[in-house]
Each structure stands twice: as C-alpha cells, then as structure tokens.
Amino acid sequence: MTKPTAVSVRDLACEIRTGRQSSLNLLESVLDRIEAIDELNAFITVTEESARNRARMADDAAARGDDLGPLHGVPVAIKDLRTRKAGIRHTMGLAPLTDNVADDDSITVERLEAAGAVIVGTTNTPALGHTIKTENKLVGATPTPFDHDRSAGGSSGGSAAALAAGVVPLATGSDIGGSLRVPASCCNVVGLKPTFGLIPERVPRDGFNTHSPFFVGGPMARTVEDTAVLLDVLAGQDDRDPFSVPQPETDYTGATDRPTNELSVAYSPNLDLQPVSQVVRETVNDAVTELAAAGATVDTVDLSLPSYEDLSMAYVTQVGVFFSAFAQHLGDRYDIDFAAADVEDTVHSTITLGTETDAATDRLQNVPRTAAYEEIQDTLAGYDVLVTPTLTVPPYSKRLADGYPTEIDGHSVMGVPTDVMLTWVFNMTGHPVASIPAGFTDEGLPVGLQIVGRRFAEEDILSVAAAIERVRPWTDQYPGV
Incomplete structure (x- = not known):
C-alpha cells in the first residue's frame, strides 16, 4: 500500500480513482500514523468516522468509474482555526471551546470535499492563532519533528508537523504575520500565503476584519507541485467573502515546469531591516547560489523599508x-x-x-505600511520574485513560557516574535509569499527561505520554488519521528 506522502497528490488521486489504491486502506494507514506520532500533538481532533465514510465514498465512486475531482480520496488535514467542518469539534485552540462543534462548513472545507478530499482531522494551533509557537491548554505544545524540544512554529504548527511526520500529503494553514510560513520553515515543508482575496473566507459576523493586517488561508504540502494542486482547488471567488476575487486564468501546477533560465530573482539577506543569524544567512545564500548556478538570474538588492521600529x-x-x-x-x-x-x-x-x-x-499605521508596499513593488518591478530568509534564527523553544531569543547575530533584540521572522512585513503589504526548505544547520535543524511575488503572481513564486526544489531536493530528508 502506498503511503500518502510517497507519491505526488496527482498520482495518488489517480491511483485511487482507477482502483489501484484504496482510499479506505490509505486512510487506515494515516490513522495509524497519527497514533504513532501522538507525542507531536499535531492534531486536536481526529475525524475517524466521517473520514471513513468519505473514503468509502471515494472507493465506491472509483468502482463505478466516477471521478470525484483532483483530490479523489486523498487524505487532507485542516487547521483548527477558521477552517471548520460541520459536526466536528471546532476549538480555535481555546480551552473554553473544548466541546464546541461547528454548525457549518467553511468555504475551504466545501472546496476540499467538492474536489474529493478526505478530511482526517483538525490540526493544532495556539489559542486564536495568536502567536508563532503552537502550544495551548487543549493538547499542549507541538514540536518540529526534527527536534522535539523546538517549536513546529505557529500558528499552523500542527499542519506543518503532520506534513513533516509523513501523515498526510496536504494540509491547510492561515497567516496573519507568518502563521503559514514560520511553521513551513520550522518543519521543512512548503507553505504559501496567497494574495489577499484569492482564497475566500466566510467569517461569521465580521467579513471585513481580515484586511488590517491581511489575514489569509493557504495551502501547505511537502512539495511545490502538491502545493500548486491544492492552491488550484482553494482559489477563486465566493460572494460570501466581500474581498474575494476571481481566480486568474493560471495553471499553477504547470508553472512548476518553467525553465530555470527564464527566472529572475532579487535576493535580500535580511530586507535591510533586522539582524539574521549567520547560520540562516549562510544556508539561504547557499540555496540562492545553487539557483543561480542552475541558470536563474540572481541579483543581491538593497531595500529602503521604513525602520524596523x-x-x-x-x-x-x-x-x-x-x-x-x-x-x-x-x-x-x-x-x-x-x-x-x-x-x-x-x-x-x-x-x-x-x-x-x-x-x-x-x-x-497605514503610512509606514504604504511605504513598505511601495518599496516592495519597486523592487519587484525588475524581477519575477524577491527571495529572503523566512526566519532570522533556526527553530526556537516550543514552550510559550520560554520566550524568544534576545540576541541575534551579536545584536540585542527585544525578544518578541517579530524579531525572529521576516514574514510579517508581507502581511502589511499583501504580497503573496511562499516559504520553502532551504537546507539544514549543522545541528540538523531546517531553515526556510521566502519567495515573494507581485500580487496575483503566484505562478512566478511556484516557478522559482520548483526550480530551487530541483537543485536542492528535500523530500528524502524527513526524520522517522
């Protein structure tokens, strides 16, 4: 039986669709794997009963010769924040909502199931998704599978850990300051924060609250191609979201095949904004150097953003x-x-x-925000993408009580979340950004790099991400856990 992370999502769905693989048997292996990695606290709720029903439906459809869609019978995990499935516990990481059950499906769940996906559970998140360590009073802290004393990141840490531990090939996350990209960096997976409005949200009572700073949902996966497949499923207008926009006529998956020598990259080691640890700088620089050696045009650039303060x-x-x-x-x-x-x-x-x-x-506060937007726009005017580190340090302690580093690269910092990441800038500007694996420290800790694109140019991000994946493949570098 094929593991859900052993082949591409497109091939896995094809195997199930054509009867060469059983969705139900695959699900049982996923449930066994969830139990085996229980110490990671990657899941808040595991949806055995509803998942088995969906898997049986996928197998029955395959027996009839029916096609449920691009995710036919594929297991997927969803973040327990705004993504919700009717009849399933929906906690948002809050102890007071331990017994809360969702009474409707979010748009993301509607689209996943319309594409044939089997939702296997909801993943861990800090309460309200409020920070970049995944720990709460419900299930505890989620570490990165690479070091159980260090954080999987947040607030989509459960999704990232489940991917890195080989439970599922796809998961959802959300991002208001780095909540997709920080866990992707900590867990050596791919996380894409799309352009605001591309993936719609239905927010109870306040559909206008996602713009300051920009809050978006997005896809997470082990590979760039799988991320593109999930983006194609989730993107597109829904009138229940006042900010949603029509999906561009773009082949996201096809963008991953773009030749490397057609790509142009602006590279900034720190956005000229804040200190970055030497090991992170060196690891990201190595990845960028290999991309250039493979044929991409890469220029180191200076930026003039407002001050960090x-x-x-x-x-x-x-x-x-x-x-x-x-x-x-x-x-x-x-x-x-x-x-x-x-x-x-x-x-x-x-x-x-x-x-x-x-x-x-x-x-x-929109004044410095506008200045940052204009500077990123100016930088991207001459390039396909801008590349930077995702985090300024390797993965940090998993415990909320331990705080954050107070010194980075010899510079004193305040010990707050914005010190350890370069992600939050792009929630102010609204640009789409992916974090992908860049390599490892000598201690075996993963380092991520960000790829920033123009608004609604996710295909450029995916093209560069795939080019880096070709020269620095990472799918065989996950721990057994």
Whole structure:
C-alpha cells in the first residue's frame, strides 16, 4: 500500500480513482500514523468516522468509474482555526471551546470535499492563532519533528508537523504575520500565503476584519507541485467573502515546469531591516547560489523599508486591534469572558495590545505600511520574485513560557516574535509569499527561505520554488519521528 506522502497528490488521486489504491486502506494507514506520532500533538481532533465514510465514498465512486475531482480520496488535514467542518469539534485552540462543534462548513472545507478530499482531522494551533509557537491548554505544545524540544512554529504548527511526520500529503494553514510560513520553515515543508482575496473566507459576523493586517488561508504540502494542486482547488471567488476575487486564468501546477533560465530573482539577506543569524544567512545564500548556478538570474538588492521600529509598531498595533476585536466577537458568540477565562497569558497580552488603541492611531499605521508596499513593488518591478530568509534564527523553544531569543547575530533584540521572522512585513503589504526548505544547520535543524511575488503572481513564486526544489531536493530528508 502506498503511503500518502510517497507519491505526488496527482498520482495518488489517480491511483485511487482507477482502483489501484484504496482510499479506505490509505486512510487506515494515516490513522495509524497519527497514533504513532501522538507525542507531536499535531492534531486536536481526529475525524475517524466521517473520514471513513468519505473514503468509502471515494472507493465506491472509483468502482463505478466516477471521478470525484483532483483530490479523489486523498487524505487532507485542516487547521483548527477558521477552517471548520460541520459536526466536528471546532476549538480555535481555546480551552473554553473544548466541546464546541461547528454548525457549518467553511468555504475551504466545501472546496476540499467538492474536489474529493478526505478530511482526517483538525490540526493544532495556539489559542486564536495568536502567536508563532503552537502550544495551548487543549493538547499542549507541538514540536518540529526534527527536534522535539523546538517549536513546529505557529500558528499552523500542527499542519506543518503532520506534513513533516509523513501523515498526510496536504494540509491547510492561515497567516496573519507568518502563521503559514514560520511553521513551513520550522518543519521543512512548503507553505504559501496567497494574495489577499484569492482564497475566500466566510467569517461569521465580521467579513471585513481580515484586511488590517491581511489575514489569509493557504495551502501547505511537502512539495511545490502538491502545493500548486491544492492552491488550484482553494482559489477563486465566493460572494460570501466581500474581498474575494476571481481566480486568474493560471495553471499553477504547470508553472512548476518553467525553465530555470527564464527566472529572475532579487535576493535580500535580511530586507535591510533586522539582524539574521549567520547560520540562516549562510544556508539561504547557499540555496540562492545553487539557483543561480542552475541558470536563474540572481541579483543581491538593497531595500529602503521604513525602520524596523516604525514598521513593527505599525504591525503590532494593527494585529493587536485585530485580535482584540476577534476575541470580543468570540466572547459575544460563545459567552466567553476572556478576562477570567482559562486561556494562556500570551492570549491576554495579545488582546490587550489593541484594547487601548484609538481608531485614528490604528489608521495612521497605514503610512509606514504604504511605504513598505511601495518599496516592495519597486523592487519587484525588475524581477519575477524577491527571495529572503523566512526566519532570522533556526527553530526556537516550543514552550510559550520560554520566550524568544534576545540576541541575534551579536545584536540585542527585544525578544518578541517579530524579531525572529521576516514574514510579517508581507502581511502589511499583501504580497503573496511562499516559504520553502532551504537546507539544514549543522545541528540538523531546517531553515526556510521566502519567495515573494507581485500580487496575483503566484505562478512566478511556484516557478522559482520548483526550480530551487530541483537543485536542492528535500523530500528524502524527513526524520522517522
């Protein structure tokens, strides 16, 4: 029996569709694997019953000669935040929602199941997806499979760990500051934050809350091609999302075959914004050097973004307002008093960030945000993509209580999440970005690099990502766990 991560998603779906592989048998191996990696806390809820029903349906359709779609019988994991499946526990990582059950499907689940996918469970996330370590009071901390003392990243850490541990070939994540890309970097997988509006969200009560900073859902996978397949399933307009846009007439999967010598890349080791550890710089530089040797045009560029202090303050202000409003909506809907609720201290501090911000102060943060957008636009005007490190350091401690590094590359830093990542800038600007594996430290810890594209130019990102994957393949470099 083929493992779900051993072949491409397209080949796996074809095997099930043509009867050479049983979706139900494949699912049973997935459920066994979930049990085997229980110490990773990658899942909050495993959906055995509904998954078996879906797998049987896929096998029955194959026996009739029916085609359920591009994900016919393929197992998929979904992040337990805004992605929800009716009748399945939906916690958003919050202890007060331990017994909450979703009463409707999110658009992402609708599209996954319309494409034939078998949803096997919901993956771990910090409460409200509020930070870049995946730990909560429900199931505990999720480490990277490469080092069980270090974080899988957040807030899509459960999805990234499940992929790296070989449970499923596809998973969903979401991103408001790096929540897709940080776990992708920590777990040596691919995570794509698409252009705002490309993948629609149906947000109960406040469909307009995802723009400051830009909050998006996106695909995660082990390979670039599988990521492209999932993007094609999830993208496209839905009128229930006021920001959603029509899907461009783009062959995302076909973009992965673009010749390397047609690609042009701007490379920045640190966005000229903040310190990056030597081991991360060297690993990403090696990947970029190999890409150039394979025929791509690669130029090191300088950027003139607003200062780290001004731009990070803009981000922290707007993300604080976002989470404060998010918590208030949930409090009203589920009768949660966050001031007294059993939630992590970091949840309280994140919510507090926005409670004392007035509307004018919040809106004024768009000034440095606009300057950053214009600078990235100017840089991309002469290139297909911009490449940078994803994180400024290797994977850090998995425990929320341990905090973050206070020194990077000999520079004192504040020990806050924005110090350890270069991802949040692009939630301010709205550009699409993927994080892909770049290589490993001498300790065997994964390092990721970001590929930034023009708005709605995901095909350029996928083309460069696939070119790097060809020269530095990583699918045989996962631990047994």
